[in-house]
Amino acid sequence: MAEGTLLYVSNCVFCHGVPGVDKGGNLPNLGYRPAAEIGNLETYVFNGPLVSRGMPDFTGKLTSDDVRKIRAFILGTADAVRPKQ
Numbered sequence: 401m402a403e404g405t406l407l408y409v410s411n412c413v414f415c416h417g418v419p420g421v422d423k424g425g426n427l428p429n430l431g432y433r434p435a436a437e438i439g440n441l442e443t444y445v446f447n448g449p450l451v452s453r454g455m456p457d458f459t460g461k462l463t464s465d466d467v468r469k470i471r472a473f474i475l476g477t478a479d480a481v482r483p484k485q
């Protein structure tokens with residue numbers, strides 16, 4: 401979890417904000433994205449469908465393991481702020 405926090409802060413926070421703290425700027429705060437989307441995080445991070453809209457391609461910069469840790473961080477903080485059903 402701590403490693404995921406660090407990875408998120410160094411790679412994603414400028415654009416996506418801090419889950420649970422703010423709602424991001426113009427971009428989706430990932431803490432408020434559907435869990436299914438975050439479950440498929442690699443699909444977005446490695447040459448994903450949103451590259452043309454400004455989401456960087458992290459191929460060669462992050463490993464699958466890194467993305468797993470970032471996912472754990474996002475889901476962990478998201479669970480803390482998401483309204484309970």
Ligand code: HEC
Nearest residue numbers: 411412414415416427428444445450453454455456458470
């Ligand atoms: C340079 C700014 C920037 C950085 C850094 C960045 N992103 Fe993004 N990201 C974007 C943009 C722009 C979009 C597209 C938003 C849209 O069009 O809805 C996006 C979309 C996404 C989406 C899909 C959200 C949606 O709207 O469906 C995910 C998931 C995502 N980013 C994850 C990440 C992760 C994880 C990191 C860190 C490894 C990261 N992003 C770093 C700019 C960035």
